[in-house]
Amino acid sequence: QEKQRRSIFDGLPAALPALARASRVAEKAAKVGYDFPHRDMLFDKLREEIQELADEIYPDGQIPHTPATVEADIVADTELADPELRERVEGELGDILFVVANIARRWKINPEEALRKSNSKFQQRVQKIEQELERTGGSIQEASLQEMEQIYQAVKQQEKRDV
Template sequence: MKSESVPEIKKRQDKGNNANESALSELLSIMRTLRDPTNGCDWDKQQTFASIAPYTIEEAYEVADAIDKGDMADIRDELGDLLFQVVFYAQMGQEQHAFAFDDIARGISAKLRRRHPHIFADENGQVTRAKKGQWESIKAQERIAAGKTEDKSILANVPAGMSPLLRAQKLQQKCAKFGFDWPELAPVLDKLQEEINEVMAEVNAPTPDQSAIEDEIGDVLFSVVNLARHVKVDAQTALRRASNKFEQRFRQVELIAQQQGQTIRDTSLDELEVFWQQAKALSK
């Protein structure tokens, strides 16, 4: 195979870059058209940052689901949907004279360079040796430079808007870095059992308090996340896989019932358990 010269490689890279720029320009143009006050899409024109936010979260989960399934074409399509969310925000930001897509791109590029001084040289051509805790230290410096009030808690910057499961995991990880953690698995399991017992105590109380039951259920879930973390399992991934597995098996139960000339609604619980066991056997 003939090796490429440096000019040939550069030419091929430039061609690819130009194609990427063209694709992005087209996407940005489409977004402008959709938001056009006169000829745009009625739905797109009505959207705001707040109204789009839930869709952004949904798209991120769909990316994760596609990755879990390992379907590269699906991953590509879902990443496109997620990119469109960024383009949507950029267009709304531009309309408000706040920021544009290029500002977003330049901002994240600059941030990545600042936070990786051990990789990228500074204006003096110097590369800093990597240090433990460097990432958090640089983030703190950025907040001060931006004039933001410094939150000195070790739990600072864990967004309240995260999914509850992920937020629980992040809070625990932050505390663990500073030694607030059990060094062994046994007390983690004991704590989980203790929280389960407290749920049952509330459920079996003479006059059950729904709010108290909810609190105790929350403690159980938090303890389960802690257990997952201690055995090096991502709680979100584990729950997503469990939900997918349940869905697949229940769909199989529906199919088995249909083959028996029945529907889920007219099938007894005992029969459904039999079908469930059959579905489990088929999935192995």
């Protein structure tokens, strides 16, 4: 009787959160030698995947230089109307997240824990915006983006001083 061939991924829990699963999938592939020889190469791979996303989203593949500032007009987000394009963009975003999970794995960082901490940090900072606005008689619903950003940056500076 011939043995049934088993995959290196057998036994990987299907219910794992997606980032944790990505890290484990990459780890299992690495155990059989399918991995970048040097972890720094993953940053080149990340740039490649970001470019592939840009190629799907922008007709010329060029990501517009749009400085991250609150001093700009608000532009409403629009949904990708073409279902095939949406599927391709989703795939490219998934590839980016996979590479990020792989970077975490190579530096022995749990990607789920890293994201959990970032979520918590952002939530706490926004809650401090709420508290500061309430303290001064305002509310987050009525505050301008500029007011919220000013408080957010002050909170970040205070965190640095507290370290």
